[in-house]
Amino acid sequence: MTKRIIPLIMCGGAGTRLWPASREVRPKQFLPLFGKRSTFQDTLLRVSDADLFDRPVIITNAAYRFTVREQLAEIGIDADVLLEPMRRDSGPAIAAGSAFAQTRDSEAVVLALAADHVVRDTGAFLAACREGLAAAESGRIVTFGVEPERPATEYGYIKPGGIVTGQVRAIEKFVEKPDQATAA
CATH class of the missing domain: 3.90.550.10 (Spore Coat Polysaccharide Biosynthesis Protein SpsA; Chain A)
Incomplete structure (x- = not known):
């Protein structure tokens, strides 16, 4: 590389x-x-x-x-x-x-x-x-995600899709700062 x-x-x-x-x-x-x-x-x-x-x-x-x-x-x-x-x-x-x-x-x-x-x-x-x-x-285009420790409304969530290679996965969906029910 x-x-x-x-x-x-x-x-x-x-x-x-x-x-x-x-x-x-x-x-x-x-x-x-x-x-x-x-x-x-x-x-x-x-x-x-x-x-x-x-x-x-x-x-x-x-x-x-x-x-x-x-x-x-x-x-x-x-x-x-x-x-x-x-x-x-x-x-x-x-x-x-x-x-x-x-x-x-x-x-x-x-x-x-x-x-x-x-x-x-x-x-x-x-x-x-x-x-x-x-x-x-x-x-x-690559984005890094951190697995959440708790539901949070102050952060957006990445829903991972299929594996591209190794630990790299496609992104199925992104949810921007969800309400409490969606975050949970």
């Missing part, structure tokens, strides 16, 4: 969900909530295997540009940093980052990641990325 994935790390947000620890000037992805590094730094380190991943692209807003550069330097990782002119949620950030990735590689395979996710099993994550890359190289 010679193709590498370009990690696209979304690093915006308003910093309001974990107030008072998280504030607009320093949102949760920059805080060391689960160890000595921030979740942003942990995300970067998770995609630092140069055999599998290319240089990351960070999407953030101008208010966080210095924090992003400081935290990159602390862990010795270089990245392209794109600044959003205004907050517009994930869709536009992914579109802009993907368009930029195509300027580096017209056949880029992009992995969109949130900077505040916690992944406890890095080996499983990397294995999923390898399988996802193989599926993407065969022309598929």
Whole structure:
């Protein structure tokens, strides 16, 4: 496998969900909530295997540009940093980052990641990325799902379809933030 994935790390947000620890000037992805590094730094380190991943692209807003550069330097990782002119949620950030990735590689395979996710099993994550890359190289759009631990109305659900290869499955259906009865 010679193709590498370009990690696209979304690093915006308003910093309001974990107030008072998280504030607009320093949102949760920059805080060391689960160890000595921030979740942003942990995300970067998770995609630092140069055999599998290319240089990351960070999407953030101008208010966080210095924090992003400081935290990159602390862990010795270089990245392209794109600044959003205004907050517009994930869709536009992914579109802009993907368009930029195509300027580096017209056949880029992009992995969109949130900077505040916690992944406890890095080996499983990397294995999923390898399988996802193989599926993407065969022309598929790949999405990652996590098996839910409980019914939740704040998340969308992927109903898996047939096996494509290995652990990769087609998607039969996606349900966006269902009501409580549907989630159950």
